[in-house]
Amino acid sequence: MRVEFQGELDALEAGFQETGEIVLRSIRGVVDALRTQDVELCDEVIAFDDEIDDRYHALEKQIELVLARQTPVASDLRLVLALLHSGLHVERMGDQCVTIAKLTKLSSHLDTKQTVIESLVDMGERCEQMTKVSLDAFSARDVGKARGLHGLDELVDRANRQVFGEVLGYVHDPEALEWGMRQITVARCFERIGDNAVDIGEQTAFLVTGEFAEFTDASH
Amino acid sequence: MEAPRIDSGKIAEVSHGLERAEVESREKVFTVSDLGVAYSGNVALQDVNLEVHKNTVTAFIGPSGCGKSTFIRCFNRMNDLVPGAKVSGTVLYHGQDLYARDVDAVEIRRRIGMVFQKPNPFPKSIYDNVAFGPRVLGMGGSMDERVEQSLRQAALWDEVKDRLKDGALGLSGGQQQRLCIARALAVEPDVILMDEPASALDPISTTRIEDLMHELKRNYTIVIVTHNMQQAARVADMTAFFSVIVDDDGAGRRGILVEYDSTTKIFTTPSDKRTEDYVTGRFG
Numbered sequence: 293m294r295v296e297f298q299g300e301l302d303a304l305e306a307g308f309q310e311t312g313e314i315v316l317r318s319i320r321g322v323v324d325a326l327r328t329q330d331v332e333l334c335d336e337v338i339a340f341d342d343e344i345d346d347r348y349h350a351l352e353k354q355i356e357l358v359l360a361r362q363t364p365v366a367s368d369l370r371l372v373l374a375l376l377h378s379g380l381h382v383e384r385m386g387d388q389c390v391t392i393a394k395l396t397k398l399s400s401h402l403d404t405k406q407t408v409i410e411s412l413v414d415m416g417e418r419c420e421q422m423t424k425v426s427l428d429a430f431s432a433r434d435v436g437k438a439r440g441l442h443g444l445d446e447l448v449d450r451a452n453r454q455v456f457g458e459v460l461g462y463v464h465d466p467e468a469l470e471w472g473m474r475q476i477t478v479a480r481c482f483e484r485i486g487d488n489a490v491d492i493g494e495q496t497a498f499l500v501t502g503e504f505a506e507f508t509d510a511s512h
Numbered sequence: 513m514e515a516p517r518i519d520s521g522k523i524a525e526v527s528h529g530l531e532r533a534e535v536e537s538r539e540k541v542f543t544v545s546d547l548g549v550a551y552s553g554n555v556a557l558q559d560v561n562l563e564v565h566k567n568t569v570t571a572f573i574g575p576s577g578c579g580k581s582t583f584i585r586c587f588n589r590m591n592d593l594v595p596g597a598k599v600s601g602t603v604l605y606h607g608q609d610l611y612a613r614d615v616d617a618v619e620i621r622r623r624i625g626m627v628f629q630k631p632n633p634f635p636k637s638i639y640d641n642v643a644f645g646p647r648v649l650g651m652g653g654s655m656d657e658r659v660e661q662s663l664r665q666a667a668l669w670d671e672v673k674d675r676l677k678d679g680a681l682g683l684s685g686g687q688q689q690r691l692c693i694a695r696a697l698a699v700e701p702d703v704i705l706m707d708e709p710a711s712a713l714d715p716i717s718t719t720r721i722e723d724l725m726h727e728l729k730r731n732y733t734i735v736i737v738t739h740n741m742q743q744a745a746r747v748a749d750m751t752a753f754f755s756v757i758v759d760d761d762g763a764g765r766r767g768i769l770v771e772y773d774s775t776t777k778i779f780t781t782p783s784d785k786r787t788e789d790y791v792t793g794r795f796g
Contacts, residue, residue, distance in 0.1 A: 294794060297793065365741075365779045365780070365791050366779060366780060366791050366792050367788060367792065369779075370780070370781075502780060502781030503781075
């Protein structure tokens with residue numbers, strides 16, 4: 293029944309997963325660029341974002357058509373809504389990668405501090421892992437795996453605070469401070485990518501259970 | 513500039529229907545227990561239990577042959593008119609057994625009006641169609657006022673007020689259906705049963721009938737059978753999904769009530785897989 297409609301839903305989900313795969317490459321690229329302070333790789337990541345945006349807009353357009361023409365309900369409606377939200381979260385992850393790439397370029401003429409770079413690379417690798425987990429959990433409708441993202445996010449948040457504390461120590465060295473301030477923003481971008489992965493996990497839980505609940509209450 | 517005032521409660525009620533707890537807090541109009549209907553010994557519907565509450569819209573949905581039309585006809589004893597029909601179980605109407613011996617079926621049908629799939633006005637004037645019921649029942653008061661009020665409630669007055677003496681059959685299909693609703697309202701019913709009231713109408717007329725249901729539920733209790741699932745989603749506070757079970761030998765087909773809950777629940781997170789399959793179009 294509704295073979296055409298099921299095909300459209302499958303195509304939407306495949307489009308979302310493909311966008312997610314591209315964002316994963318973007319995160320990997322920006323982590324490598326940070327580690328090696330590679331300005332050219334930063335430019336590639338920045339240029340790559342157009343493809344992410346195009347794919348997100350195509351997904352959004354397809355969702356609009358499915359809503360208008362198929363009026364999905366129940367689990368179909370939840371899938372379409374979860375894809376719309378999750379697609380936007382993935383697109384935002386791509387935007388964070390662009391910001392990280394731009395900041396890395398901006399501070400490339402300054403001396404780097406290896407301890408901070410190592411912390412940032414660690415954050416980036418955790419974010420890559422979280423993004424992968426969030427995409428896999430969505431695909432497998434695995435609420436347990438999605439909930440596990442909360443624990444991973446705690447580690448990213450902790451690393452974010454470490455970077456902040458480290459940079460505070462540069463207060464008497466203006467050049468190091470300029471570099472450090474930019475790295476605080478880089479850390480913040482990774483921290484947001486982690487949050488977006490948790491958001492996708494929450495959409496997975498909504499898709500499966502029909503109830504939306506934040507895994508953590510950010511207001512506390 | 514002053515910000516527009518928004519009544520969020522009103523928006524919620526119109527766009528989401530009433531919450532189940534709110535519906536269930538309202539007075540029970542019908543209490544159906546273990547209801548079954550058989551035609552000449554063949555079971556058409558069995559084991560139905562549900563309650564219909566005052567000032568709500570309740571929709572019955574389900575595939576063809578699931579017994580939803582049979583069921584709605586139990587509410588005003590229309591099945592009495594079908595030879596060989598036998599109703600078992602109980603239907604309480606405001607606590608009173610509808611099928612008790614001393615119940616006057618004519619009085620029941622005045623209190624519980626019905627509108628059918630195909631508009632069926634009498635071949636008389638618009639005015640006489642509305643006045644017919646009150647005249648037969650000898651209802652007092654000004655007939656002109658009664659006719660006007662009924663036509664206003666059915667959202668037809670402005671379109672027909674200058675031609676009340678014209679024949680009803682000259683009206684459009686959508687207008688004829690609203691005339692039938694006015695005719696039902698003229699005898700001051702408590703409940704209006706609607707069996708596929710918009711399935712023979714164009715989309716604009718359908719929208720008018722649906723808007724009318726939202727209006728009428730303030731003063732009446734409405735029960736509707738519809739094939740159009742989105743119509744149930746738009747108008748009903750509560751939705752009952754009926755399905756068909758086929759005997760192992762394939763000979764018998766019986767309607768059953770699968771799930772009865774708030775319309776929001778039925779169309780977002782139904783509890784029963786069969787309901788999910790039906791509302792998402794995977795079955796039926």
